[in-house]
Amino acid sequence: MATQKLYAGAKLREMRTRLGLTQKDFASKLGVSLPYLNQMENNNRPVSTTVVLALAQEFGLDVTELSTGDSERLVSDMREVLADPVFADVAPPLADLRLTASNAPALARAFLALHRSYRQTHERLASLDEALGREDAQIEASPWEEVRDFFHYCDNYIDAVDRAAENFAQQSCGPGHMRETAMAALEGLGVRIELVDIAPMRDYDIETRMLRLSTRATPQTQAFQMLLQLALLQQDKLLEATLDFARFRSDEARAIAKIGLANYFAGAALMPYSTFLEAAQETRHDLELLGARFDASIEQVAHRLSTLQRPGAKGIPFFFARVDQAGTITKRHSATRLQFARFGGACPLWNVHRAFETPGRFLLQLAETPDGVRYINLARDVSKPGGSFGAPVRRYAIALGCEVRHADALVYADTLDVNNANAFEPIGISCRICERKTCHQRSVPPLERRLNIDANRRGVLPYEVK
Template structure:
């Protein structure tokens, strides 16, 4: 499998100008010709490994600035948007890569425009809804805006993450007595008492300085919500500064993001970055062992693994997803080339759907996406009981995975033959943009391909996809 080429000329030019150097001077310093450097800056050639290494060694540059993670996310989103039948001819991946890398602002503007178009089409298809909401406009919905915010910051907020790690150390929140230590910290630092009563998961009354947690919830859930409230009380300024930088369009989006950032703090406090990264490497990413060591849930462990993107101390790049019983993705994040569809469900061939059939087990799957990248995928079911007889029980499946080149760092790969091409199941992202021609689970044809239809012949699909 060939390595992906990185075209990031605009980024290279910004770095050179930031160093106050001409192309000739930088070329001499890196041992490349001026014309070769000029070709890279103009995207006529990909950024060479020697140039990236030279920038790191001679100027201390963090090579992650040339990471294609954000570009990959933009490319995946652009491909999905361009799969809309309104576009007769979709640009090639190379064209989309140049746009995402060198003009990300334009790419985001296009996605905003396509979102507005899609919502307009939905309104036309439902006149009643359009009449009931004449002022809705074409701006992204608040939850969409917040989802995209976390999506494009790689689900990692450095300042918030470090603040949570500091709290965990000072409050003794990094051990197994999280709730008692956290409650003691709130009482000593802020004069807040913690009670365990009622059925509301969490409630804070500022007038009485009382935090109330439901005794019906698991200790892991109680600890999470205690840390969530710590974020809102002790780090309100940091949260507001982060929200200011995000520049959300509406108060509703800002309010949703405030909760999301507090949730991020809570997860980072329960699983402090340094200690968790060290334990993940020691235990070879054994989900159950990590949950036991830190006294938290499998979902919390899985989500945290996908956020270990601190510069200079990165963990294995994981994707993380949560799916409900209808197949709808309710949480999604990827630090890998695998990007999830922004709308609808996940590929039915993916093992995350089978997790509901085998409760209590962690399923393994070797999978290959249409771009040829291979993954080790893990999936298990998650049950969230309500805590009393009439409370609803919520069921989800969570999926976690990494590129197979990191498989030796996972205990789950020890007895798998990762070198056997036949062991990999073909999975996709979304049927609308999936290039596979012979998938027996395909729900709709790919919009980028033409079809051949023969009324006198029938295979698994009622049509053939032309090459």
């Protein structure tokens, strides 16, 4: 298999600018000529092995950052947006998308934001009949996608918040004792804690400084909610500074992001970075062992594993997602090349959909995406009871996975035949951008392929993909 060339012009320019170096000085330190550096920065030439080594030795750069991050995500996001039927007649080639993501990432993000605005407007117009006639009807842009993109392009790792949580965790007696530590910290702030039979998991009264937690919630959830409230009270300046840096366009997006950052702090305090990373490597990423050691739920552990992207101390790049029974992705993050569908459901061949059929069990899958990358996928249901008879049960399934090259570091890979090419199931992102011709679960044709329709012949699909 041919080695993929590395084009990282935008990252080279960004690094040089951050260091305050001219092209001439930067080229000298890298041991290349000025014209050669100029060609690399404009993606006219790939980054050579010599330059990669010089970046690591001279500047201490984590070279994995050159081949991952915004560029691949932008390409994936643009491909999916361009799968919208509105672009059916103007689909740019993949090479153009890569050039845009590498050379003009700000333009790519503006395009994604424009399309998101278009979709929101289109959806609002589609439901306008219902809104007309209501005096309280309001048409506002949803802030959810903006917040989701913020975490997405931060690699789901917020360094300042993560380190603050890790510093706080040092007050604890060790993994599994965070509940007591959080309770003591809240009481030190003058907050009274009461466990009551209430439907909300957490209810904090600002005036009385009373924090009520539901007795219906699990101990892990109660501990998490205490840490979340602690973040809102004790780390408010840090959270607000992070929000200032993000520059959200609406107050609603900022408010949602603040809750997201508080959630991030809670997870990072419950499973502090260095200790958790060491335990993950020691247990070979056994979710159940990690959950028992840190007194955390399976979902909390899986989500935390996907955030271990601290520069200089990175864990395995995982993807993480949570889906509901309709197949809608309610949480998502990927530190891998696999990117999730921003619009519509996930690929039906993905094992996460089968997790609802086998409650309480881990499902394993070897999968290959259309780009030839192979993954180990782990799925399990995480249903959440309402806590009383007749209370609604929230049913979800989570997925966690990584590229198969990390198989030796995963206990779940021990029973899988990772060297057998036939053991890998073909999966995709969404049908509109999946180029597989023979998929038996295809719901709509791929936009980048022509169709052959024969009225006298019918296979699994009423058409053939050329």
